[in-house]
Amino acid sequence: MKYYISIAAMMLFLIAACTKQNGSPTAPVNEMPDTTAVQTHTGSFVKGPYGTVSGMVAIFKENGKYSLALQNIMISNGPDLHVYLSKEIQPVNFIDLGKIKSIMGNQLYDISGMPDFAQYKYALIHCQQYDHLFGSAELK
Numbered sequence: 001m002k003y004y005i006s007i008a009a010m011m012l013f014l015i016a017a018c019t020k021q022n023g024s025p026t027a028p029v030n031e032m033p034d035t036t037a038v039q040t041h042t043g044s045f046v047k048g049p050y051g052t053v054s055g056m057v058a059i060f061k062e063n064g065k066y067s068l069a070l071q072n073i074m075i076s077n078g079p080d081l082h083v084y085l086s087k088e089i090q091p092v093n094f095i096d097l098g099k100i101k102s103i104m105g106n107q108l109y110d111i112s113g114m115p116d117f118a119q120y121k122y123a124l125i126h127c128q129q130y131d132h133l134f135g136s137a138e139l140k
Contacts, residue, residue, distance in 0.1 A: 023077040028105035033069050037062035041117055043137035050127065051076040053135025057123040059111075066111040068097055068123060075103040080129035083109050086122045089136045095120065096128075 033039075037060035045053040055073035059066055068085060075081065081103075086094035097109035117139060125134040 023079055023103075024075070024081045024100050025102045026077065026104070027102055029102040029107050030105050031069075031101075031108040032106055033058075033060045033067060033108060034062055037067070040066075041139040043123060043139045045073070045123075045125070045135045045137045048125075048133035048135045050130075050132035051078055051125070051134030053125045057137045057139065059117065059139060066114070068109045068111055070100075070105075070107040070109075070123075073104060073107065075100065075125055075134060077103050078127050078132070078134060080127055081134065082126050082128050083107075084122075084124040084126050085111060085115060085120045086124050087119050089122055089124070090133065091124055091126055094124070100125065 039058050040061050041059040043057050045055050045057065047053060053075050056071040058069045058071060060069060068083065081100045083097040083100055084091050084094040085097060095115060097111065101107045121139050123137045123139060127134060
């Protein structure tokens, strides 16, 4: 009897450990920058090795603060997707702007501080959990 209980407990553990992880939110978001914000940089997303991203990215400045706007974005779903402002296409030196709000739509992310956009010249969609790049855009 102990054998069967042990087997049942092991099976329950394996089933719980193998449940599918939740992806990112899929409901479209429609956040737009204020009309007084000035666009300073822009770029187009290209797909990465582990997913696909299409759409545009823009950096806006308003009242001395920067924000990053994802515009008409479409991202293949995945777990733990974040928006990075990065010095490189493969993120080593980056600013994490937070988890994506949705895999589609228009989204705004506050940028803390005053990064040097001559150095932080890439916007990335990156899966933190598995260290996978879904897409990148060079800011010009």
